[in-house]
Amino acid sequence: MKREERASGAAAEQADGAGAAGRRGNGKVTLKDVAARAGVSIKTVSNVVNGYAHITPETRTRVEAALEELGYRPNLSARHLRRGASGIIALVVPELDVPYFAELARHVIGAAAERSLTVIIDQTDGDPERERFALDGDRALLLDGLILSPLGLSREELAERRDRTPLVLLGEHISGGPVDHVWIDNVAAARAATEHLLALGRRRIAAIGDQPYEHGETAQLRTRGFVTALQEAGIAPDQRLIVPVPRFHREHGARAMEQLLDLEQPPDAVFAFNDLVALGALRVALSRGLRVPEDVAIVGFDDVEDGRYSTPTLTTIAPDKERIARLALDSLTARIDGDGDQPARELEAPFELVVRESTAGRG
Amino acid sequence: MKREERASGAAAEQADGAGAAGRRGNGKVTLKDVAARAGVSIKTVSNVVNGYAHITPETRTRVEAALEELGYRPNLSARHLRRGASGIIALVVPELDVPYFAELARHVIGAAAERSLTVIIDQTDGDPERERFALDGDRALLLDGLILSPLGLSREELAERRDRTPLVLLGEHISGGPVDHVWIDNVAAARAATEHLLALGRRRIAAIGDQPYEHGETAQLRTRGFVTALQEAGIAPDQRLIVPVPRFHREHGARAMEQLLDLEQPPDAVFAFNDLVALGALRVALSRGLRVPEDVAIVGFDDVEDGRYSTPTLTTIAPDKERIARLALDSLTARIDGDGDQPARELEAPFELVVRESTAGRG
DNA sequence: CACAGCTTCTACATCGTTGTAAAGATCTGC
DNA sequence: GCAGATCTTTACAACGATGTAGAAGCTGTG
Numbered sequence: 108m109k110r111e112e113r114a115s116g117a118a119a120e121q122a123d124g125a126g127a128a129g130r131r132g133n134g135k136v137t138l139k140d141v142a143a144r145a146g147v148s149i150k151t152v153s154n155v156v157n158g159y160a161h162i163t164p165e166t167r168t169r170v171e172a173a174l175e176e177l178g179y180r181p182n183l184s185a186r187h188l189r190r191g192a193s194g195i196i197a198l199v200v201p202e203l204d205v206p207y208f209a210e211l212a213r214h215v216i217g218a219a220a221e222r223s224l225t226v227i228i229d230q231t232d233g234d235p236e237r238e239r240f241a242l243d244g245d246r247a248l249l250l251d252g253l254i255l256s257p258l259g260l261s262r263e264e265l266a267e268r269r270d271r272t273p274l275v276l277l278g279e280h281i282s283g284g285p286v287d288h289v290w291i292d293n294v295a296a297a298r299a300a301t302e303h304l305l306a307l308g309r310r311r312i313a314a315i316g317d318q319p320y321e322h323g324e325t326a327q328l329r330t331r332g333f334v335t336a337l338q339e340a341g342i343a344p345d346q347r348l349i350v351p352v353p354r355f356h357r358e359h360g361a362r363a364m365e366q367l368l369d370l371e372q373p374p375d376a377v378f379a380f381n382d383l384v385a386l387g388a389l390r391v392a393l394s395r396g397l398r399v400p401e402d403v404a405i406v407g408f409d410d411v412e413d414g415r416y417s418t419p420t421l422t423t424i425a426p427d428k429e430r431i432a433r434l435a436l437d438s439l440t441a442r443i444d445g446d447g448d449q450p451a452r453e454l455e456a457p458f459e460l461v462v463r464e465s466t467a468g469r470g
Numbered sequence: 471m472k473r474e475e476r477a478s479g480a481a482a483e484q485a486d487g488a489g490a491a492g493r494r495g496n497g498k499v500t501l502k503d504v505a506a507r508a509g510v511s512i513k514t515v516s517n518v519v520n521g522y523a524h525i526t527p528e529t530r531t532r533v534e535a536a537l538e539e540l541g542y543r544p545n546l547s548a549r550h551l552r553r554g555a556s557g558i559i560a561l562v563v564p565e566l567d568v569p570y571f572a573e574l575a576r577h578v579i580g581a582a583a584e585r586s587l588t589v590i591i592d593q594t595d596g597d598p599e600r601e602r603f604a605l606d607g608d609r610a611l612l613l614d615g616l617i618l619s620p621l622g623l624s625r626e627e628l629a630e631r632r633d634r635t636p637l638v639l640l641g642e643h644i645s646g647g648p649v650d651h652v653w654i655d656n657v658a659a660a661r662a663a664t665e666h667l668l669a670l671g672r673r674r675i676a677a678i679g680d681q682p683y684e685h686g687e688t689a690q691l692r693t694r695g696f697v698t699a700l701q702e703a704g705i706a707p708d709q710r711l712i713v714p715v716p717r718f719h720r721e722h723g724a725r726a727m728e729q730l731l732d733l734e735q736p737p738d739a740v741f742a743f744n745d746l747v748a749l750g751a752l753r754v755a756l757s758r759g760l761r762v763p764e765d766v767a768i769v770g771f772d773d774v775e776d777g778r779y780s781t782p783t784l785t786t787i788a789p790d791k792e793r794i795a796r797l798a799l800d801s802l803t804a805r806i807d808g809d810g811d812q813p814a815r816e817l818e819a820p821f822e823l824v825v826r827e828s829t830a831g832r833g
Numbered sequence: 834c835a836c837a838g839c840t841t842c843t844a845c846a847t848c849g850t851t852g853t854a855a856a857g858a859t860c861t862g863c
Numbered sequence: 864g865c866a867g868a869t870c871t872t873t874a875c876a877a878c879g880a881t882g883t884a885g886a887a888g889c890t891g892t893g
Binding site for chain 1: 839840841842843844847848849850
């Protein structure tokens, strides 16, 4: 009796559309189609799909066959709507083709995958409008969480955020703000870089990368560490040796280096505030016939892969990118899982000085 | 009269929950909350949100005020479910921290933004399993389209795909397959690179990057172009000068170059199959005291930014990445908008040879 | 044999949005 | 003053999945 019901149910399906369902233009097969095909209710199919325990082996087999035949795939939008979570987080960085961010993105994607989260990656080019959109735009509602490396937005604007999607900030931009924040100690890192140059006996040390204006917090912290190290070594900082840049790209490092080498007393060492700037500077030094590190030693910041294969290889400050990604995701998943009311966390990631040829020579 | 109705409606809301709705724990405000607050139907609010024309200014104002007060934001999952499209596409590449893919990603994101599409970026590390998941996994159902740069999957596996999400393939891997495909003429490009070295008078030219095994189609095409150019110049290819690499990374370029320089008759020029390989090779050549290009000239492939700031700067084949991104998105949006039944397209993007110091010297 | 308790399955409501159809209000022209 | 057109707003039914409650069938207990 029961079996007959099923059989007739299935037969009805074949007539009314199950046969076509698998091949419908849009290729979308729903639970309903599968249910019709298997002659069971939609909910039973849903139960099979989700591994619910109490199902007769016979039913399970039949449903699984129907799933397979029709090639069922769940509609994630519907599932998200029902479950209230999307399983998607966004990583928003200024520029993806800056190696530091690309390498960071790799680690974030990896750490997210461990937690079954998908990552959307967005680049803002530092445009405050686009950062605001990422933070507060409609798209934010699709997300379970957001990791933002801000460049253009001020602390006040970040505080004004209306959206309640869990957020983690990366970088030095907003310390002590109202949201979770992963950072490295830029002052200490800059000091370590500078002290390394001092230990090599350099005394006329330049810094490339200051940004003495709004939104340049990271650069300003590195400048502070640089100046502090000099002062502690009894050297008065020379303003002409502290060259600002608009952004941390190779070309700006190159221009700054040209300016420095045109000085009456050019520097015998350079601390560049990131590796791209350092590589730009290196390029200019070499093309002017200087020897690195003999004539001028160079230290970078970020430890991107490029610096491991330049000639000479680049001494640099290496932030622990994997740790940064991991801390950000730990913090984000904690918020997603509900401790939204905890006070903002400040999470510090370690760094280390990696000495290579651009300061140590071809030892 | 009418006004009174409204007023009472609004008053009722305040009592029953609109007041709390804006501050509910999860922070989710729905059309329903806004409708209650403004004393209109849900659909009217929806109409306001979507800019429907026939609404009295008075109503519009009131609804807009309620939207603003409660901080309404649409639920994208629900919208997608209803509309049947998510507005999300995925870009799946082997490695994001390879500059070529990072730069490509930038262009894809840009081109997608012009079409109001959001991009999810995924890296597979060339793992066939992860490529398959990107292609056929549940996540694919969230997407309106997919751009894949395959590395590990064979043509057969790609053909077996069940999912019907519009797909565009990048790269040489699967030509003439059943799906849209954007590519550059690798044979011609490799010939151009090799002919450039021949024109400089080099005769003992090496190639780094062959992959004479499964999935190495791109490399094999470049090898073919290289060999053809040599033969046309009357030079018999020397197998010892064609060095395979497992992947296109700096370290593999470096190792291959060491091997070449250890030959009894080392090459006077090298065509590296991508810029990273070229930079690895350059690094080894310089550290052995060779002059580039005087002792050995080097050409790369991809035109990534690193090569513009190396010393010497790198001559390279520059594929038009922006064009590639644009062609991929044009093709994808066409499929999304419904011409799913058109035959597969083959879209060729241009390239050019960019001559820099690694072959031309410091002219 | 009545009834509780379990297993297996189903109907229904629901998530938040939007398309459809139609109701109610207002205006037009004759 | 009334049919008909137009404007404004609404109720309802989807989109596809899943939680809830409970029906139907079975087993075992007293």
